Amino acid sequence: MSVLAAGDILVHPELWQQARRDGRGEMNFAPMLAGARPAVTASDLALCHLETPLAPSGGPYIGFPKFSVPQEVVRGIKETGFDGCSTASNHSIDQGYAGVKRTLDALDRAKLGHTGTYRTASDARRPQIYQVEGARVAHLSYTKSFNGLRRPSGQNWVANLIDVAKIERDADNAREAGAEIVAVSLHWGTEYEHEPDVDQQTWARKVAEVRNVDVVFGHHAHVVQPVEKIGGKWIVYGMGNQIARHAEPVNVNRDGAMIRVTFGPTDSTKRWKVIAIEAIPTFVDLNPDIRLVDLEQSLADPALSPGRRRIYEAAVERIQGSLLTRAADEAGLVVRGTPLRD
Secondary structure: OEEEEEEEEOOOHHHHHHHHHHEEOEOOOHHHHHHHHHHHHOOOEEEEEEOOOEOOOOOOOEOOOOOEEOOHHHHHHHHHOOOEEEOOOOOOOOOHHHHHHHHHHHHHHOOOEEEOEOOOHHHHHOOEEEEEOOEEEEEEEEEOOOOOOOOOOOOHHHEOEOOHHHHHHHHHHHHHOOOOEEEEEEEOOOOOOOOOOHHHHHHHHHHHOOOOOOEEEEEOOOOEOOEEEEOOEEEEOOEEEEEOOOOOOOHHHOEEEEEEEEEEEOOOOOOEEEEEEEEEEEEEEOOOOOEEEEHHHHHOOOOOOHHHHHHHHHHHHHHHHHHOOOOHHHHOEEEOOOOOOO
16 A cells, blocks of 8 residues: 655745646646656555645735645646645745635545644544555644744644644544554755754654654655655655745756655554655756656656756756665665666
8 A cells, every 4th residue: 555745835926827827817737737647646645745825716826925825726736636735834824724724625625635734623633544445544744833923822723833742642643543554744844955954853763753653754845855764664854846936946946756655564454564665756847838747757758858858867866866865775765767776
């Protein structure tokens, strides 16, 4: 049974402008995300990270630093094949409680699961659990900050901050609710830094000790960070961007990696274990249109132009280099689209 997680969906103005061009006046985010669809739909459970809150229908739309983005992005996420999203990020409360509610309402209308932000205290206590191929998978989500914003008075439950004791309680609660696998998404780290910062390393080691957590998927840095196996637990520090278009779109903030973790049952019917882990390198191509590229798939195309082949091969090399700085390949991580190492 496979769980795929993807990097940040960070909706800059250039993305909604591209979506309007693709939709010929309406907004259609599916074409720019279509490159991910084969890998997403081939996985039993696929989880996105929706970093930015949604605007009212029709706008107004706002980019950095306090995002409020088109609701049509949710339809693009659904059409790509994702089953749900984590929503705890440094931008979760950019538009206050109203933005949180709008986002969750739109995800519900699209029949997409969500975790990390909540409309009520009761919702916050209820774990998001997916029924997948005979297993029940819980998804938890937390962020390191809200960029200096404060959650509404008396409503700290509206969005989760990273707190190891809370993660442990929530993971225990998910198990008690029937989850056999618990995946945790953490929005953490230092932007544009490939190596995990001190807080990430500290949290990673503490969360790895939480008995009821099975895997950690990291977000926020907007560049690819390493994968590390700690005490038998896989920690993915940062998957870069799934789709974004930064004001300064350099190569490393166009790189990404979707991570697919395959689980198999142990002797106990209530426990599953990781039996394989793969990284699927991606790249955000900007010319002539903004498109997410599955690099392994594209490099297998004999019709790919020599110029693009060089660009894509360089991206795979960068991504592999970032993923493996903590010996993840020796522990079992396979990076797709790269030559096998001796």
